[in-house]
Amino acid sequence: MSIAYIALGSNLGDKEANLRQALKMLLVKGLQIRSVSSFFKTEPYGVTDQPEFINAVACVKTDLAPEKLLKLLLDTELEMGRVRLRHWGERNIDLDLLLYDDLIYYSEKLVLPHPDMQNRFFVLQPLSEIAADKIHPVYKKSIQTLLKSLTDGDE
Numbered sequence: 001m002s003i004a005y006i007a008l009g010s011n012l013g014d015k016e017a018n019l020r021q022a023l024k025m026l027l028v029k030g031l032q033i034r035s036v037s038s039f040f041k042t043e044p045y046g047v048t049d050q051p052e053f054i055n056a057v058a059c060v061k062t063d064l065a066p067e068k069l070l071k072l073l074l075d076t077e078l079e080m081g082r083v084r085l086r087h088w089g090e091r092n093i094d095l096d097l098l099l100y101d102d103l104i105y106y107s108e109k110l111v112l113p114h115p116d117m118q119n120r121f122f123v124l125q126p127l128s129e130i131a132a133d134k135i136h137p138v139y140k141k142s143i144q145t146l147l148k149s150l151t152d153g154d155e
């Protein structure tokens with residue numbers, strides 16, 4: 001069994017209901033959900049002229065290989081009628097794979113750890129709630145340290 005961390009986000013429709021529905025679907029598809037962070041209201045990152053998001057992170061246990069797990073996430077987005085208005089823009093549901101054990105992996109379809117997670121408050125805040133001491137396999141720093149660097153404005 002492997003442990004993976006999944007980021008959930010929504011800023012269209014009933015955002016909290018969208019996150020709850022996605023979590024239910026992941027469970028039905030066979031992921032063992034070990035913990036889920038609080039749901040956080042977050043300011044839009046990147047493209048800022050859009051509604052605020054609700055974000056959360058879930059820790060799951062799975063036998064699926066990383067690319068199979070990513071496919072499960074992308075299929076779940078599609079089954080929820082994935083709406084995306086523009087790159088980094090509004091969406092009813094977004095499921096990203098943040099970490100998979102301590103794997104460092106790069107393919108056309110999947111990059112692990114998620115290559116922008118260290119820059120995203122909306123990821124590090126919920127992740128640090130459920131995995132503060134987890135060490136990022138590339139930066140070799142804990143999630144809480146990465147969060148502090150981001151909020152302190154370190155390089």
Ligand SMILES: Nc1ncnc2c1ncn2[C@@H]1O[C@H](COP(=O)(O)OP(=O)(O)OP(=O)(O)O)[C@@H](O)[C@H]1O
Pocket residue numbers: 070074087088089094095096097098108109110111112113114115116
């Ligand atoms: N760790 C990862 N988690 C999710 N998708 C990934 C990851 N690494 C690579 N991808 C690829 O990124 C593609 C596009 O992802 P997506 O449409 O969610 O981009 P985005 O949400 O607009 O931006 P971002 O991925 O930076 O949040 C996916 O189809 C997937 O193949």
Ligand SMILES: Nc1nc2c(c(=O)[nH]1)N=C(CO)CN2
Pocket residue numbers: 008009010042043044045046047053055087088089094122
């Ligand atoms: N706060 C917040 N900002 C974002 C988010 C998100 O989930 N939360 N997702 C984006 C596209 O992946 C772009 N910007």
